[in-house]
Amino acid sequence: xxxxxxxxxxxxxxxxxxxxxxxxxxxxxxxxxxxxxxxxxxxxxxxxxxxxxxxxxxxxxxxxxxxxxxxxxxxxxxxxxxxxxxxxxxxxxxxxxxxxxxxxxxxxxxxxxxxxxxxxxxxxxxxxxxxxxxxxxxxxxxxxxxxxxxxxxxxxxxxxxxxxxxxxxxxxxxxxxxxxxxxxxxxxxxxxxxxxxxxxxxxxxxxxxxxxxxxxxxxxxxxxxxxxxxxxxxxxxxxxxxxxxxxxxxxxxxxxxxxxxxxxxxxxxxxxxxxxxxxxxxxxxxxxxxxxxxxxxxxxxxxxxxxxxxxxxxxxxxxxxxxxx
Amino acid sequence: xxxxxxxxxxxxxxxxxxxxxxxxxxxxxxxxxxxxxxxxxxxxxxxxxxxxxxxxxxxxxxxxxxxxxxxxxxxxxxxxxxxxxxxxxxxxxxxxxxxxxxxxxxxxxxxxxxxxxxxxxxxxxxxxxxxxxxxxxxxxxxxxxxxxxxxxxxxxxxxxxxxxxxxxxxxxxxxxxxxxxxxxxxxxxxxxxxxxxxxxxxxxxxxxxxxxxxxxxxxxxxxxxxxxxxxxxxxxxxxxxxxxxxxxxxxxxxxxxxxxxxx
Numbered sequence: 001x002x003x004x005x006x007x008x009x010x011x012x013x014x015x016x017x018x019x020x021x022x023x024x025x026x027x028x029x030x031x032x033x034x035x036x037x038x039x040x041x042x043x044x045x046x047x048x049x050x051x052x053x054x055x056x057x058x059x060x061x062x063x064x065x066x067x068x069x070x071x072x073x074x075x076x077x078x079x080x081x082x083x084x085x086x087x088x089x090x091x092x093x094x095x096x097x098x099x100x101x102x103x104x105x106x107x108x109x110x111x112x113x114x115x116x117x118x119x120x121x122x123x124x125x126x127x128x129x130x131x132x133x134x135x136x137x138x139x140x141x142x143x144x145x146x147x148x149x150x151x152x153x154x155x156x157x158x159x160x161x162x163x164x165x166x167x168x169x170x171x172x173x174x175x176x177x178x179x180x181x182x183x184x185x186x187x188x189x190x191x192x193x194x195x196x197x198x199x200x201x202x203x204x205x206x207x208x209x210x211x212x213x214x215x216x217x218x219x220x221x222x223x224x225x226x227x228x229x230x231x232x233x234x235x236x237x238x239x240x241x242x243x244x245x246x247x248x249x250x251x252x253x254x255x256x257x258x259x260x261x262x263x264x265x266x267x268x269x270x271x272x273x274x275x276x277x278x279x280x281x282x283x284x285x286x287x288x289x290x291x292x293x294x295x296x297x298x299x300x301x302x303x304x305x306x307x308x309x310x311x312x313x314x315x316x317x318x319x320x321x322x323x324x325x
Numbered sequence: 326x327x328x329x330x331x332x333x334x335x336x337x338x339x340x341x342x343x344x345x346x347x348x349x350x351x352x353x354x355x356x357x358x359x360x361x362x363x364x365x366x367x368x369x370x371x372x373x374x375x376x377x378x379x380x381x382x383x384x385x386x387x388x389x390x391x392x393x394x395x396x397x398x399x400x401x402x403x404x405x406x407x408x409x410x411x412x413x414x415x416x417x418x419x420x421x422x423x424x425x426x427x428x429x430x431x432x433x434x435x436x437x438x439x440x441x442x443x444x445x446x447x448x449x450x451x452x453x454x455x456x457x458x459x460x461x462x463x464x465x466x467x468x469x470x471x472x473x474x475x476x477x478x479x480x481x482x483x484x485x486x487x488x489x490x491x492x493x494x495x496x497x498x499x500x501x502x503x504x505x506x507x508x509x510x511x512x513x514x515x516x517x518x519x520x521x522x523x524x525x526x527x528x529x530x531x532x533x534x535x536x537x538x539x540x541x542x543x544x545x546x547x548x549x550x551x552x553x554x555x556x557x558x559x560x561x562x563x564x565x566x567x568x569x570x571x572x573x574x575x576x577x578x579x580x581x582x583x584x585x586x587x588x
Contacts, residue, residue: 011489070492072457073466097487101469104454107423108461111541113548114423116454133557142553149549152454183466183497187482190489204587228588238486242472242507248490255486263587284585285563286578297565302581306568314575322579322588 003035004128005079005088008054008062009098010041011069011190018094020057021158025121026092027058032123036060038088039168042078043069048170055168057161062168065175070189072101073181080109081175089148090128092121095155097255103152112148117273119157136295137273155277156258194247202233205261207252207279208245209237211268211289211308215245220312221267227319228263235259237275253278268308271296288312326498328370329385329438330406331429331455332363334397357393359400362444364511369474369504370442371405371512378476383407385436389417389429399522403514408526410436416532419544421551426458428542431535433463440481441501445470453503460501468494469503 004026009016019039026037039059041051044066051062063082067074079091079102091106093099100116107114119140120131130143130151143149199205206225208218218234225232236246238253252259254274264282269275271287271294279285280299287300288311297303304311334357367386374381386401386409388394398409412432420428433441441463443456453469460467473484480497485505496502514522532539540546564581568574582588 009488016488070487071468071494073460076461097470097485100454101457101467104422104426104457105461105467107548108426108458111548112423113421113550114454115549116422137557139554140557141551142555144550144552146548146550178464180460180464180466183500184468185495187493187495189487189492191491191493193491239507242486242505248486255488263582284587286582292565292567297563299563301563302578303563303565304568304574304578305565306571306574310571311568311574311578314571315578318575318579319582319588322583 002033002087002089004030004033004037004090004092005083005086006037006039006059006092006094007075007079007099007102008039008041009094009096010043010046010050013050015054016094016096017160018096018099018153018155018158020054020094021156021160022092022094022153023054023057023059024161025158027060029121029123029128030060033126033128038063038086040065040079040082042067042075051170052167053163055166056163059168062170064170064172066172067175067177068182068186070186071184072098072105073184074177075102076105076109077177077181078173078175079106082173083110083148091150093150093152094158095153095254099152103150107150110148112150113143113145114150114152115143116152117154118143118151119154121151136298155254192248194249197233197247197249199233199235199250199252200257200259202231202259202261204228204230204232204263204265205235205259205282206232206265206267207235207237207269208240208267209269209275210239210243211270212240212245213268217268217308218246220316224265224312224316224319227316227323229323237269266296266300267312269296270294271299326379326381326439327383327385327436328373328381328440328442329387329433329436330363330366330370330401331441331443331459332367332386332388332397332401333360334358334388334390334394335360357396359397360444362506363397363401364404364444365504365506365508366442366444367401367404367406368509368511372509373440373474373476376476385410385438387429387432387436388412389425389432395527398527400514402525403518403522404511406525408528410528410530412530412532412535414532416539416543419547420542421547421549422454423458423549424542424547426455427462428532428535428537429455430459430462431537432530433459435535439499441465441499443501443503445503445505456501456503463499463501465499465501466496467501468496470505471502472505472507474502474504474508
């Protein structure tokens, strides 16, 4: 039976919401194709009742495979076996770092076609067609597959519905891991670096990127957030978090948080797609950047082409004055 | 030990990119340069060599691409690679990610490296997936978006940011590792290195030299067919202000925010 297999990422007893969105999308597509959407959970001692919950998002069956968590290659082994044994034609991933690694490796293993950064999937002539924005989102390309297709979605591409409460049958599958799949081992997983800050509940987010030039640039952004007062916070891009300028908990984007504040003020952020996916739903986007070609100006509501070191202190004073009046 | 660094020639960031409507492929003419992400992979290789904990005898830059890709190899050599390998063949034109990864893996098998390094994504096609494809064909452990590498117990102790925070992973060699741009600050090549780059050995290979099955590459061998390019839903363009007089600019910003009741 042709069908769709969705990878469900889980951590500490909870499923990743992008995986849940992918299962719901796959379930809808499977209905149009006249087939079923199945999910696969790979991990250490995954409880059956946890796996069965995926039925609430549309999985008709859930495969559970016992294998090390947090790395892509054991999952490639598991999905290749399940897809080959059960005749799935498509695999869908909700995005994220592991989704990209697993999807690409799986395409190599199965001789399948793979498309990443997918924002929409449709059915045409009984086959899936994936839409992918390209060239800085200025154009959308459609992917069709000669044989099996692997679809890796952009983060937040699919709506996550509330669970229907349905429970799916669970099938445990024994998979022999490839010798090279066990040559990478997790030493420590999910380490949080830096202070714990809450950016998801903020109405006003002042976000900083590499354009700040140095870690101290964030002091001004904190002052600006303070000037707005109320429910304001400071956020950061992955580049500056990896550089140690700001805590991981404040990171927006692909491997960080997704936010939608009333005001998102981006200072020294170029607006790479990995950042955009985490903040594009913000109600008002203001960008300050000295490079007039920065992609962020293509999706900001107000763009300032100028020097941060001059504009930001002046904005701080102006907002303070306005608040005081 | 031998390290192979996969590099790629990409359009210069300053050049407007477009799709050639007649072929449906990215128009790769215009100014080209070494993919900026790849310079971090070369630097990581240099630091492993200079660190001395592993005996690195040779760093080899490897690319697949048209004749002009030689320039990316010269740049890679000027940054520290000892020699380079250039896979170039008409049969490869139009290869998708999976086909490209297969062709590169076949090329790498000739070199039999202990470590393959690459940049986390290419600047043009955003294919951060090539490392995983190459690794599956080479049957080697693989990790992407690595931001720290230490030599521990004869293998590599790698750190990266994943879905739930920072992960530390111990990887046995041989391995395929793609690095993120936070891993290092690439050095600038010396004038002497730039001048000498063209004199370093360069192997030019055709598909047959790397035992590549041409039925599995190129547009006809690729499993994905891309087409029907269309414009995304239009978003009304925002207001852009060039900051010439900062006081004036900030006045406009505050008025804009105030109008939307954001202050």
